[in-house]
Amino acid sequence: MEILNTYTLNDKTINVGDKFTIGEEYLLYVNEIFDIDGCVYLATSTNKDVMIIEGVSINRNIVSAELFITKNEHLFNN
Numbered sequence: 001m002e003i004l005n006t007y008t009l010n011d012k013t014i015n016v017g018d019k020f021t022i023g024e025e026y027l028l029y030v031n032e033i034f035d036i037d038g039c040v041y042l043a044t045s046t047n048k049d050v051m052i053i054e055g056v057s058i059n060r061n062i063v064s065a066e067l068f069i070t071k072n073e074h075l076f077n078n
Contacts, residue, residue: 001035003032003034004016004033004034004035004040005033007065009065009066009069009070010069012069012073014033014042014065014068014069015033016031016032017029017030018030020072020075025048026046026047026048027046027047028044028045029044029047030042030043030044031044031045031060032060033065040064041062041063041064041065042063042064042065043060043061044061044062045061
């Protein structure tokens with residue numbers, strides 16, 4: 001596994017620390033970007049995503065960076 005600071009696909013770049021506004025209530029944060037065997041993933045969280053499991057706060061979701069960019073191109077047109 002390799003930790004990355006940035007990822008670019010089709011001239012769309014995501015950086016660790018980026019924030020995206022989703023609707024009127026949600027902010028999506030890019031917490032980590034990492035490469036596992038040539039596949040790049042994002043660890044993301046929102047201001048509304050928090051679960052408590054055995055007393056530990058879990059608020060990260062893992063998604064393919066390619067899938068995130070291709071399905072959310074509108075977020076990059078701001």
